[in-house]
Amino acid sequence: MSSYKAPDFYQIDDLLTEEECMVRDSVRDWVSAEFMPVIEEHNRAATFPADLIPQLGELGVLGAGLEGYGCAGLSPTSYGLILQELERGDSGLRSFVSVQGSLCMFPIHAYGTEEQKQKWLPKMAKGELIGCFGLTEADFGSNPGGMLTRLDDAGDHYVLNGSKYWITNGCVADVAIVSAKLDGVVRLILVEKGTPGYSTNTIKNKFSLRASVTSELVFEDVKVPKANLLPGVEGLKGPLSCLNSARYGIAFGAVGAAMAVYDEALRYSQNRIMFDRPIARFQLVQNKLVWMINEITKGQLLAWRLGKLKESHKLHHSHVSLAKRNNCWMALECCRLARDILGANGITDEYQVMRHMCNLESVITYEGTHDIHALIVGREITGENAIM
Numbered sequence: 001m002s003s004y005k006a007p008d009f010y011q012i013d014d015l016l017t018e019e020e021c022m023v024r025d026s027v028r029d030w031v032s033a034e035f036m037p038v039i040e041e042h043n044r045a046a047t048f049p050a051d052l053i054p055q056l057g058e059l060g061v062l063g064a065g066l067e068g069y070g071c072a073g074l075s076p077t078s079y080g081l082i083l084q085e086l087e088r089g090d091s092g093l094r095s096f097v098s099v100q101g102s103l104c105m106f107p108i109h110a111y112g113t114e115e116q117k118q119k120w121l122p123k124m125a126k127g128e129l130i131g132c133f134g135l136t137e138a139d140f141g142s143n144p145g146g147m148l149t150r151l152d153d154a155g156d157h158y159v160l161n162g163s164k165y166w167i168t169n170g171c172v173a174d175v176a177i178v179s180a181k182l183d184g185v186v187r188l189i190l191v192e193k194g195t196p197g198y199s200t201n202t203i204k205n206k207f208s209l210r211a212s213v214t215s216e217l218v219f220e221d222v223k224v225p226k227a228n229l230l231p232g233v234e235g236l237k238g239p240l241s242c243l244n245s246a247r248y249g250i251a252f253g254a255v256g257a258a259m260a261v262y263d264e265a266l267r268y269s270q271n272r273i274m275f276d277r278p279i280a281r282f283q284l285v286q287n288k289l290v291w292m293i294n295e296i297t298k299g300q301l302l303a304w305r306l307g308k309l310k311e312s313h314k315l316h317h318s319h320v321s322l323a324k325r326n327n328c329w330m331a332l333e334c335c336r337l338a339r340d341i342l343g344a345n346g347i348t349d350e351y352q353v354m355r356h357m358c359n360l361e362s363v364i365t366y367e368g369t370h371d372i373h374a375l376i377v378g379r380e381i382t383g384e385n386a387i388m
């Protein structure tokens, strides 16, 4: 993959600052040099390359958009471009970084006490401590407000009961940021690994996001210190603001996956000889490649604009929904077309297209499904709520 050539048909690089290009290129080079050589073996074995976590810390990509506490304090566009490059490698790699930065470090940074920030953020930024984010339950996915997990006040501590399902990094996390109801109101609380009554199980046999740890979290009468509650937020607004930050990153990340399979399909079409000519010379093959570069270019522009809206504090969560929805869909369609161009070879893991395609089936579902995001945008433009 050292020959990866990122598509930039509309010279979008001209819209980026020198710093944004530099950050993007350093992550791009790292993915090519360190991650691409190992991803297929990890995908086969269904393991995450945990030995690379310290390097992610050194690269400064963990919580990269946050200020202070050892975080890089980069611009929203730089943060997005980091995720684009990581997902060019694999959605599991981008998921790891999104969960750590957007779903765990962000809420500690935004809603935590000074003590919580000092305790967790510097080590999380270095990759010395790993986080997970427990919102979804087996029976409450798109409707997290129905969650059953609850906190009870027991005087000098809380007691946590319930379970969470489909939790990225769950089994490997040093700390879980758990959404639970206290007196009927959703709160975010830090639960440390090893706390009695807190256990995890790996969700096995996934076709998708194989190089990512996905888990169940179980809480049975877990005593959690009151100091672990994130005091700065109450209600679903807490977890939803984390999701908004993560979805922002996915809008960029999905473009990276689409760029990867486009590049693979383009090069394949120029080298694959059929009927004594490269298949790139056939009009129908060109049409597929043109569809891909057309949609990737639109996706790049959407993501870039999202960054600018965020930087000027004009970003609304429906903007994020539109971009997350569009870019995941377009990336999945690119995978399907790229697989078609690769013919039979496209189904083997000698090529990356099937891995990206399978991964994107999760990415289009998690952090709000494709249809839920349609309903969020629909609610914004019509004023009518069709979600419930």
Ligand SMILES: Cc1cc2nc3c(=O)[nH]c(=O)nc-3n(C[C@H](O)[C@H](O)[C@H](O)COP(=O)(O)OP(=O)(O)OC[C@H]3O[C@@H](n4cnc5c(N)ncnc54)[C@H](O)[C@@H]3O)c2cc1C
Residues within 6 Å of the ligand: 099, 133, 134, 135, 136, 138, 139, 140, 141, 142, 143, 165, 166, 167, 168, 169, 208, 209, 214, 362, 365, 366, 367, 368, 369, 370, 371, 372, 375, 386, 387, 388
């Ligand atoms: C690999 C992976 C990793 C994940 N990591 C995490 C994590 O780290 N933390 C976490 O908390 N969660 C995580 N999730 C969970 C993820 O966020 C949920 O799967 C997602 O929110 C969808 O919920 P669900 O799977 O229960 O689907 P459901 O909510 O059951 O939806 C099923 C279908 O019904 C549709 N639907 C539901 N409600 C409506 C409606 N009102 N109107 C129209 N259609 C509707 C959906 O669009 C979908 O097509 C992960 C999931 C996966 C697959």
